[in-house]
Amino acid sequence: MKPHRNKIPELLAPAGSFEKLVTAIHYGADAVYLAGKRFSLRARAGNFDEEGLRQAVSYAHKHSVKVYVTINIFAHNEDLEGLEDYLLFLDSIDVDALIIADPGILSVSRETLPDMPLHLSTQANVTNAASARFWVSQGVSRLNLARELGIEEIRQIRAATETELELFVHGALCISYSGRCMLSTYFTGRDANQGDCAHPCRYSYRLVEEKRPGQYFPVEEDERGTYIFNSQDLCLLNRLPELIAAGADSLKIEGRMKSVGYVGGVVRVYRAALDWIQEQLDAGAEINSLSLPEYLTGEIKKLGTRGWTENFFDGPPDDSAMMHDRMRIEQPWVPAGIVRQAEPLLIETRNVLETGDSIEYLGRNMRTISCSVLAMTREDGTSLERANPGQRVELQTDPEVIEPELNSLFRKKV
Numbered sequence: 352m353k354p355h356r357n358k359i360p361e362l363l364a365p366a367g368s369f370e371k372l373v374t375a376i377h378y379g380a381d382a383v384y385l386a387g388k389r390f391s392l393r394a395r396a397g398n399f400d401e402e403g404l405r406q407a408v409s410y411a412h413k414h415s416v417k418v419y420v421t422i423n424i425f426a427h428n429e430d431l432e433g434l435e436d437y438l439l440f441l442d443s444i445d446v447d448a449l450i451i452a453d454p455g456i457l458s459v460s461r462e463t464l465p466d467m468p469l470h471l472s473t474q475a476n477v478t479n480a481a482s483a484r485f486w487v488s489q490g491v492s493r494l495n496l497a498r499e500l501g502i503e504e505i506r507q508i509r510a511a512t513e514t515e516l517e518l519f520v521h522g523a524l525c526i527s528y529s530g531r532c533m534l535s536t537y538f539t540g541r542d543a544n545q546g547d548c549a550h551p552c553r554y555s556y557r558l559v560e561e562k563r564p565g566q567y568f569p570v571e572e573d574e575r576g577t578y579i580f581n582s583q584d585l586c587l588l589n590r591l592p593e594l595i596a597a598g599a600d601s602l603k604i605e606g607r608m609k610s611v612g613y614v615g616g617v618v619r620v621y622r623a624a625l626d627w628i629q630e631q632l633d634a635g636a637e638i639n640s641l642s643l644p645e646y647l648t649g650e651i652k653k654l655g656t657r658g659w660t661e662n663f664f665d666g667p668p669d670d671s672a673m674m675h676d677r678m679r680i681e682q683p684w685v686p687a688g689i690v691r692q693a694e695p696l697l698i699e700t701r702n703v704l705e706t707g708d709s710i711e712y713l714g715r716n717m718r719t720i721s722c723s724v725l726a727m728t729r730e731d732g733t734s735l736e737r738a739n740p741g742q743r744v745e746l747q748t749d750p751e752v753i754e755p756e757l758n759s760l761f762r763k764k765v
């Protein structure tokens with residue numbers, strides 16, 4: 352068995368668009384996963400056409416970042432049309448691996464591209480060592496384990512295989528087994544197993560007695576009804592030392608449909624956490640004695656979320672892993688802009704921004720600068736009191752942001 356202990360895993364980030372890819376790489380992702388226009392879950396993420404895929408791989412490789420392309424629908428016969436051509440195209444642009452759930456697509460991929468690394472998607476629901484060994488025997492080189500596993504089960508699977516193990520550490524959870532769910536199809540006709548989930552598990556539900564049509568009874572004593580299926584979001588930030596000790600090879604962040612501010616913010620925190628752990632190990636600390644600095648948890652709580660659960664990590668979750676009273680926690684901060692030029696500082700806004708607004712600059716390595724908007728000027732020299740989303744403005748802040756980095760984010764308090 353090769354030694355896995357205490358190797359810092361790859362940080363794998365979602366890239367639902369080219370801008371999110373650039374942001375994830377800027378903040379320290381080691382690899383990104385993304386999708387073409389076909390054969391992938393998350394059908395409503397921006398996703399990449401062929402030229403976009405080519406550019407994405409080229410940009411990522413220039414920054415020594417790997418690109419994994421999802422082909423993880425559960426395919427019907429007609430969905431397979433054009434698959435071989437698409438696989439050959441992906442090979443021609445040098446993608447680093449394919450993420451697959453369907454055994455048929457796996458088999459076609461192996462035949463078409465025998466040398467291409469194949470990663471098993473979490474949708475394949477690997478929950479035990481025998482299942483892990485089975486998929487390895489089918490040619491996969493990495494297993495993204497089911498999210499419904501505890502740390503002890505992860506250790507047992509690690510002991511059973513030398514194949515790379517990838518684990519979700521942050522992001523949305525399903526009340527069903529990771530996407531294998533018909534709720535969305537029944538309610539909206541949008542198929543979760545084809546990447547088109549409308550998230551009806553987050554809707555507000557009430558009770559109706561069949562002889563009283565039109566009378567809606569709240570399931571709980573809340574006038575808005577209840578969100579009975581609404582699972583909190585996964586956050587294993589504070590369990591990273593245990594995941595590293597267990598031999599995880601890759602830590603995955605969910606969210607190809609999330610905003611650029613969310614993707615950048617989450618990658619920034621997890622990068623800082625992994626770098627901090629590396630420093631402690633280099634200084635001779637024992638992995639099991641490490642507890643992450645509290646400012647990292649504080650930082651993750653500034654990002655949009657449905658709460659924070661460690662899910663199955665210590666055992667099956669109870670009701671406290673659910674959020675019954677609302678769909679999400681209100682975001683305390685929203686993205687304000689992205690740095691497009693450092694000197695003089697020029698940003699592209701992502702929300703309405705006004706002079707006097709309290710904002711924060713989010714540098715790499717957790718360099719955070721709290722400041723306020725002193726003045727904004729359009730590129731033609733006109734000064735602005737208020738900028739609309741998507742505008743490019745020269746920004747003066749108080750205090751001044753020293754040495755801003757291209758592609759860093761600003762956020763503002765709401």
Ligand code: SF4
Pocket residue numbers: 524525526527529530531532533534535543548549550551552553
């Ligand atoms: S409806 Fe909810 S549980 Fe079902 S696939 Fe969509 S997100 Fe997952």
